[in-house]
Amino acid sequence: MTDTDLGERIIQLRDEPPSHIVLPAIHLKKEEVGELFHQKLHTEKGATDPKYLTEAARHHLRERFLQAGAALTGVNFAIAETGGVVVCTNEGNADMGVHLAPVQIHCMGLEKIIPRQADLGVFTRLLARSATGQPITIFTSHHHRPKPGGAMHIVIVDNGRSEHLGRPDFRNALKCIRCGACMNTCPIYRRSGGHSYDVAVPGPIGSILSPGIDLKKHSDLPFASTLCGSCSDVCPVKIDIHQQLYKWRQIAAGEGRLPIVKKWGMALAGHVLSRPRAYDFMGKLARRALKMLPRFMVYNALNDWGKSRELPVPPAESFKEWYRKNKMNKPE
Amino acid sequence: MSKKSILRAIRQNQPQGPPLPDLPSFASDAPEAPLAAFQAMVTAMGGQVANAADYPDLGALVSAYFPGETSVASTVPGFPGNIPLQNMASPAALETVGLAVIPAPWGVAENGAVWVTEKECLFRVLPFIAQHLMVVLAKDRILSNMHEAYQRVQVDETGFGVFIAGPSKTADIEQALVIGAQAARSFTVVLE
């Protein structure tokens, strides 16, 4: 099986999961892609020009398209009225695959169904504008019947969705059109990257969908948020994401799902945060400790955020210390 | 989980929603001069516009825009190109097409997209697999926005139809925009 979206192909060649739903390889530098392509696609060593690398991928993927026996796509929208599916791409990779292979398969979650073809006017505009800011995706393809001599299959996936529909507080999340806007705006996602979520759909929407699939496994995700509400502000289908994050916290805590580390951590944080002197002292201690402790003390089972990524370098001083030095007692 | 139990679960859990709204026409949103807006949008999306009236015929226009192009596949009546599409055994044989010329029944002013179906393409893969894509569109077939487009087009009239709004592009490597990802490298709309 060959992934054909350029970003998806890059991370497939690296044996990695995607980190973003619209830009799967956004965490990689062009130097890393250049080195990968040099090894796998035999591009020139040290070549990093995105144009050159994209051209190499174009040749490589065209070979695969021409040989494929079946093409598998996702679905952006399915239309109840006409019984067809709509697939949107900018690269044209879905169309290259589907129209060349004798068998085409479209895989979709059951929530992708919209009532009428007229509703596509609303959704195609929403999707492109919120995903990349374009007025429309370059290719908006409508599939209703197989090509002459070919076969077409539509696979409708439940995977917990029908159950999720029965949760009044959370069912709104099924309106998601996977535009990625909530990720692009989220201060946590932007600092930590998609891999720290350890799920297929990362970011704010992933943090409210994953607990519905497996609360035990993903109970920490709703806590990794500032509840700033930026995600709910940008969401084109108006999912109350930050409110759902808050509600998932209540459920996780109520079911005793708080891991022991978090429970103690919360108690300790409450203690420290209510005592400014203790807070200053702990801050100083942490800044020094992060610098001096050996790796295994920082990156261990107690630190979830260090599992798939490096922690940032701690600053030399706190804001308070900086302010005291630079601003206090100084004439304006 | 069987199909039956999934459908049962949906029926049981489905909330009682409000009735389907009538879609507004969004006419206030529509560009005032659709033709000018369409031309501007095609350019903004990375395509180019050619004026049929500036050339004696389509052949002359094609030679002016793609000088030296030796493999032209056309489905435009009266302009056969030089690749006999009718004789092609499989879509994969179109891999060598340099330029595809296809009639487009509709254009959309707000985003520079054209609607094309398998009826116009002969082979569904033609507009994608060709190195370069040219579509021929009548000036009086430009609709204002996607809402109007979905009123005029019947999406299941043929087995496949697509809105195309420019050349294939990607920004997957360090978010640098590159034109010419998997499908056609350039997009030319001929207005007649």
Ligand code: SF4
């Ligand atoms: S939750 Fe909203 S903003 Fe986030 S991906 Fe889904 S539709 Fe887009």
